[in-house]
Amino acid sequence: MTHDDGRPVLAGPRRRIELDSAEALRLLGSVPLGRIVFTRHALPTVRPVNHVLDDGDIVIRTHEGAALISQTQSADGPGVVVAYEADAIDPQTHLGWSVVVTGYARPVTDPDDLARCRALLQPWVERAMDQAIRIRPDLVTGILLTAGGRAGEA
Structure with missing residues:
Protein backbone atom coordinates (compact mmCIF):
# COMPACT_ATOMS: atom_id res chain seq x y z
CA MET A 1 0.00 0.00 0.00
CA THR A 2 1.26 3.53 -0.80
CA HIS A 3 0.40 7.13 0.06
CA ASP A 4 -1.04 9.39 -2.67
CA ASP A 5 2.49 10.67 -3.40
CA GLY A 6 3.81 7.12 -3.98
CA ARG A 7 5.56 6.68 -0.62
CA PRO A 8 4.95 3.29 1.00
CA VAL A 9 2.64 3.22 4.01
CA LEU A 10 4.69 2.10 6.99
CA ALA A 11 3.21 -1.07 8.40
CA GLY A 12 2.99 -1.40 12.16
CA PRO A 13 4.82 0.25 14.99
CA ARG A 14 8.55 0.85 15.14
CA ARG A 15 10.71 0.05 18.09
CA ARG A 16 13.88 1.64 19.33
CA ILE A 17 16.63 -0.59 20.69
CA GLU A 18 19.57 0.91 22.58
CA LEU A 19 22.95 -0.31 21.31
CA ASP A 20 26.01 -0.93 23.44
CA SER A 21 29.03 1.24 22.67
CA ALA A 22 30.99 -1.50 20.86
CA GLU A 23 28.11 -2.22 18.45
CA ALA A 24 27.47 1.51 17.99
CA LEU A 25 31.11 2.13 17.03
CA ARG A 26 31.08 -0.89 14.72
CA LEU A 27 28.06 0.55 12.88
CA LEU A 28 29.62 4.03 12.74
CA GLY A 29 32.69 2.48 11.14
CA SER A 30 30.54 0.82 8.48
CA VAL A 31 29.57 4.11 6.80
CA PRO A 32 31.88 6.72 5.25
CA LEU A 33 30.05 9.95 6.17
CA GLY A 34 28.90 11.63 9.35
CA ARG A 35 28.37 15.04 10.94
CA ILE A 36 30.65 16.78 13.39
CA VAL A 37 29.10 19.23 15.85
CA PHE A 38 31.29 21.84 17.54
CA THR A 39 30.97 25.34 18.96
CA ARG A 40 31.76 28.36 16.80
CA HIS A 41 31.19 31.89 18.11
CA ALA A 42 29.36 30.37 21.10
CA LEU A 43 26.83 28.61 18.81
CA PRO A 44 26.55 24.98 17.71
CA THR A 45 27.92 24.33 14.22
CA VAL A 46 27.39 21.17 12.17
CA ARG A 47 29.56 20.05 9.25
CA PRO A 48 29.22 16.93 7.11
CA VAL A 49 32.56 15.07 6.89
CA ASN A 50 33.93 11.69 5.99
CA HIS A 51 35.63 9.61 8.63
CA VAL A 52 37.49 6.44 9.46
CA LEU A 53 37.83 4.58 12.74
CA ASP A 54 41.44 4.21 13.85
CA ASP A 55 42.21 2.28 17.01
CA GLY A 56 38.90 3.32 18.57
CA ASP A 57 39.20 6.99 17.57
CA ILE A 58 37.27 8.78 14.83
CA VAL A 59 39.59 10.50 12.35
CA ILE A 60 38.42 13.19 9.95
CA ARG A 61 40.33 15.26 7.40
CA THR A 62 40.03 19.02 7.12
CA HIS A 63 41.94 21.99 5.76
CA GLU A 64 44.16 24.68 7.22
CA GLY A 65 42.00 27.63 8.26
CA ALA A 66 38.90 25.53 8.96
CA ALA A 67 36.95 26.67 12.02
CA LEU A 68 37.43 23.30 13.72
CA ILE A 69 41.21 23.42 13.22
CA SER A 70 41.48 26.81 14.91
CA GLN A 71 39.24 25.60 17.76
CA THR A 72 41.29 22.45 18.38
CA GLN A 73 44.69 24.12 18.04
CA SER A 74 43.85 26.64 20.75
CA ALA A 75 42.47 24.03 23.16
CA ASP A 76 44.22 23.24 26.42
CA GLY A 77 43.96 19.87 28.12
CA PRO A 78 42.35 16.90 26.37
CA GLY A 79 40.93 18.93 23.45
CA VAL A 80 37.69 20.53 22.33
CA VAL A 81 34.41 18.81 23.19
CA VAL A 82 32.57 17.75 20.03
CA ALA A 83 29.74 15.47 19.05
CA TYR A 84 29.91 13.19 16.04
CA GLU A 85 26.85 11.57 14.47
CA ALA A 86 26.46 9.00 11.72
CA ASP A 87 23.44 6.98 10.66
CA ALA A 88 21.92 4.71 8.07
CA ILE A 89 18.16 5.18 8.12
CA ASP A 90 16.13 4.07 5.12
CA PRO A 91 14.07 7.02 3.86
CA GLN A 92 11.20 4.74 2.80
CA MET A 129 42.42 18.60 3.05
CA ASP A 130 45.92 18.49 4.52
CA GLN A 131 44.98 18.42 8.22
CA ALA A 132 43.49 15.66 10.37
CA ILE A 133 41.46 15.71 13.57
CA ARG A 134 41.32 12.78 15.98
CA ILE A 135 38.20 12.43 18.14
CA ARG A 136 38.60 10.29 21.23
CA PRO A 137 35.14 8.93 22.14
CA ASP A 138 34.09 9.54 25.72
CA LEU A 139 30.36 8.78 25.47
CA VAL A 140 28.98 6.53 22.72
CA THR A 141 25.25 6.02 22.27
CA GLY A 142 23.33 4.35 19.51
CA ILE A 143 19.85 3.22 18.59
CA LEU A 144 18.53 0.63 16.21
CA LEU A 145 15.14 1.34 14.65
CA THR A 146 13.34 -1.90 13.84
CA ALA A 147 9.87 -2.94 12.77
CA GLY A 148 7.22 -3.77 15.37
CA GLY A 149 7.35 -6.36 18.11
CA ARG A 150 8.11 -5.93 21.75
CA ALA A 151 11.26 -4.33 23.11
CA GLY A 152 14.02 -6.85 23.59
CA GLU A 153 12.97 -9.04 20.67
CA ALA A 154 15.38 -9.08 17.76
Whole structure:
Protein backbone atom coordinates (compact mmCIF):
# COMPACT_ATOMS: atom_id res chain seq x y z
CA MET A 1 0.00 0.00 0.00
CA THR A 2 1.26 3.53 -0.80
CA HIS A 3 0.40 7.13 0.06
CA ASP A 4 -1.04 9.39 -2.67
CA ASP A 5 2.49 10.67 -3.40
CA GLY A 6 3.81 7.12 -3.98
CA ARG A 7 5.56 6.68 -0.62
CA PRO A 8 4.95 3.29 1.00
CA VAL A 9 2.64 3.22 4.01
CA LEU A 10 4.69 2.10 6.99
CA ALA A 11 3.21 -1.07 8.40
CA GLY A 12 2.99 -1.40 12.16
CA PRO A 13 4.82 0.25 14.99
CA ARG A 14 8.55 0.85 15.14
CA ARG A 15 10.71 0.05 18.09
CA ARG A 16 13.88 1.64 19.33
CA ILE A 17 16.63 -0.59 20.69
CA GLU A 18 19.57 0.91 22.58
CA LEU A 19 22.95 -0.31 21.31
CA ASP A 20 26.01 -0.93 23.44
CA SER A 21 29.03 1.24 22.67
CA ALA A 22 30.99 -1.50 20.86
CA GLU A 23 28.11 -2.22 18.45
CA ALA A 24 27.47 1.51 17.99
CA LEU A 25 31.11 2.13 17.03
CA ARG A 26 31.08 -0.89 14.72
CA LEU A 27 28.06 0.55 12.88
CA LEU A 28 29.62 4.03 12.74
CA GLY A 29 32.69 2.48 11.14
CA SER A 30 30.54 0.82 8.48
CA VAL A 31 29.57 4.11 6.80
CA PRO A 32 31.88 6.72 5.25
CA LEU A 33 30.05 9.95 6.17
CA GLY A 34 28.90 11.63 9.35
CA ARG A 35 28.37 15.04 10.94
CA ILE A 36 30.65 16.78 13.39
CA VAL A 37 29.10 19.23 15.85
CA PHE A 38 31.29 21.84 17.54
CA THR A 39 30.97 25.34 18.96
CA ARG A 40 31.76 28.36 16.80
CA HIS A 41 31.19 31.89 18.11
CA ALA A 42 29.36 30.37 21.10
CA LEU A 43 26.83 28.61 18.81
CA PRO A 44 26.55 24.98 17.71
CA THR A 45 27.92 24.33 14.22
CA VAL A 46 27.39 21.17 12.17
CA ARG A 47 29.56 20.05 9.25
CA PRO A 48 29.22 16.93 7.11
CA VAL A 49 32.56 15.07 6.89
CA ASN A 50 33.93 11.69 5.99
CA HIS A 51 35.63 9.61 8.63
CA VAL A 52 37.49 6.44 9.46
CA LEU A 53 37.83 4.58 12.74
CA ASP A 54 41.44 4.21 13.85
CA ASP A 55 42.21 2.28 17.01
CA GLY A 56 38.90 3.32 18.57
CA ASP A 57 39.20 6.99 17.57
CA ILE A 58 37.27 8.78 14.83
CA VAL A 59 39.59 10.50 12.35
CA ILE A 60 38.42 13.19 9.95
CA ARG A 61 40.33 15.26 7.40
CA THR A 62 40.03 19.02 7.12
CA HIS A 63 41.94 21.99 5.76
CA GLU A 64 44.16 24.68 7.22
CA GLY A 65 42.00 27.63 8.26
CA ALA A 66 38.90 25.53 8.96
CA ALA A 67 36.95 26.67 12.02
CA LEU A 68 37.43 23.30 13.72
CA ILE A 69 41.21 23.42 13.22
CA SER A 70 41.48 26.81 14.91
CA GLN A 71 39.24 25.60 17.76
CA THR A 72 41.29 22.45 18.38
CA GLN A 73 44.69 24.12 18.04
CA SER A 74 43.85 26.64 20.75
CA ALA A 75 42.47 24.03 23.16
CA ASP A 76 44.22 23.24 26.42
CA GLY A 77 43.96 19.87 28.12
CA PRO A 78 42.35 16.90 26.37
CA GLY A 79 40.93 18.93 23.45
CA VAL A 80 37.69 20.53 22.33
CA VAL A 81 34.41 18.81 23.19
CA VAL A 82 32.57 17.75 20.03
CA ALA A 83 29.74 15.47 19.05
CA TYR A 84 29.91 13.19 16.04
CA GLU A 85 26.85 11.57 14.47
CA ALA A 86 26.46 9.00 11.72
CA ASP A 87 23.44 6.98 10.66
CA ALA A 88 21.92 4.71 8.07
CA ILE A 89 18.16 5.18 8.12
CA ASP A 90 16.13 4.07 5.12
CA PRO A 91 14.07 7.02 3.86
CA GLN A 92 11.20 4.74 2.80
CA THR A 93 10.86 2.40 5.76
CA HIS A 94 12.43 4.62 8.45
CA LEU A 95 14.36 1.58 9.69
CA GLY A 96 18.08 1.62 10.45
CA TRP A 97 20.38 3.01 13.09
CA SER A 98 21.88 6.22 14.46
CA VAL A 99 25.04 6.68 16.54
CA VAL A 100 26.21 9.75 18.47
CA VAL A 101 29.69 10.04 19.93
CA THR A 102 30.70 12.77 22.34
CA GLY A 103 34.38 13.23 22.97
CA TYR A 104 37.45 15.36 22.67
CA ALA A 105 38.87 16.50 19.33
CA ARG A 106 42.56 17.28 18.87
CA PRO A 107 44.52 18.06 15.72
CA VAL A 108 46.91 15.33 14.58
CA THR A 109 50.32 16.99 14.90
CA ASP A 110 52.76 14.09 14.89
CA PRO A 111 54.11 13.94 11.30
CA ASP A 112 54.08 10.12 11.15
CA ASP A 113 50.53 9.89 12.53
CA LEU A 114 49.37 12.65 10.16
CA ALA A 115 50.86 10.79 7.17
CA ARG A 116 49.13 7.60 8.33
CA CYS A 117 45.78 9.41 8.73
CA ARG A 118 46.15 10.88 5.26
CA ALA A 119 46.73 7.40 3.85
CA LEU A 120 43.75 5.94 5.75
CA LEU A 121 41.21 8.56 4.70
CA GLN A 122 40.85 10.20 1.32
CA PRO A 123 39.06 13.58 1.29
CA TRP A 124 35.54 13.53 -0.15
CA VAL A 125 35.73 17.09 -1.46
CA GLU A 126 38.11 18.59 -4.00
CA ARG A 127 39.62 21.08 -1.56
CA ALA A 128 43.13 20.43 -0.20
CA MET A 129 42.42 18.60 3.05
CA ASP A 130 45.92 18.49 4.52
CA GLN A 131 44.98 18.42 8.22
CA ALA A 132 43.49 15.66 10.37
CA ILE A 133 41.46 15.71 13.57
CA ARG A 134 41.32 12.78 15.98
CA ILE A 135 38.20 12.43 18.14
CA ARG A 136 38.60 10.29 21.23
CA PRO A 137 35.14 8.93 22.14
CA ASP A 138 34.09 9.54 25.72
CA LEU A 139 30.36 8.78 25.47
CA VAL A 140 28.98 6.53 22.72
CA THR A 141 25.25 6.02 22.27
CA GLY A 142 23.33 4.35 19.51
CA ILE A 143 19.85 3.22 18.59
CA LEU A 144 18.53 0.63 16.21
CA LEU A 145 15.14 1.34 14.65
CA THR A 146 13.34 -1.90 13.84
CA ALA A 147 9.87 -2.94 12.77
CA GLY A 148 7.22 -3.77 15.37
CA GLY A 149 7.35 -6.36 18.11
CA ARG A 150 8.11 -5.93 21.75
CA ALA A 151 11.26 -4.33 23.11
CA GLY A 152 14.02 -6.85 23.59
CA GLU A 153 12.97 -9.04 20.67
CA ALA A 154 15.38 -9.08 17.76
